[in-house]
Amino acid sequence: MKTLEPSKTQPRAWWREPMMWLVVGGPAAVILAGVATLVLAVSRPDPVVDPDYYRRGLEINKTMAERQAAASEAPAVRPALEVRNHAATGGTPGR
Template identity: 50%
Template structure:
């Protein structure tokens, strides 16, 4: 007696093993396309086209920092909604304060978020200007006069301290 007890064979797509084996490479292909889309849509803000010139100019920027120290300049930066106020004081007698200041707010990783403000003198040593967008998080701050003779810089964690004193 020869009895054939084998069950009917199912087609390959009805088994789970081929699908499990194909899932890994399929996930990698999808992740590759997602990475490609993110790379094409995002801005490489940290890459500069003129990095060599910026490297050569580092001596000029340190000279501006030293000029601010010689004048004894101190700034207190205050945030109130969409308005930014700066109180600038000179420690050296006879130093005249400019009518306008240039203030750069630079995001550490997203250059598209950077803002440049022109602060107008209100009264005495108080300057103010309006922000394009509200601030939150960490920012690199640079305050300089219009003649670019001196500069005050610092890092500002806006959420923890709404007031920044420069230099620290």
């Protein structure tokens, strides 16, 4: 029976093992990204909400309602079928 002999090569140092860098690299990258996010969040705070936000919202809604009312008073558009027929024949639509 053949006996196994111990390997004569020296083991590599822990920092020279590629698998170690794969295991440690992922969590290290996440920690670095978290620190970068924290630095950005602390150095650039969000602006404070306008103390009079409710009144400004009402004004915006009023303006939008006025624009919609003005748009609904625009002249009626010709029916799609009439326009399609005009485009297909090249002639003037029937009036």
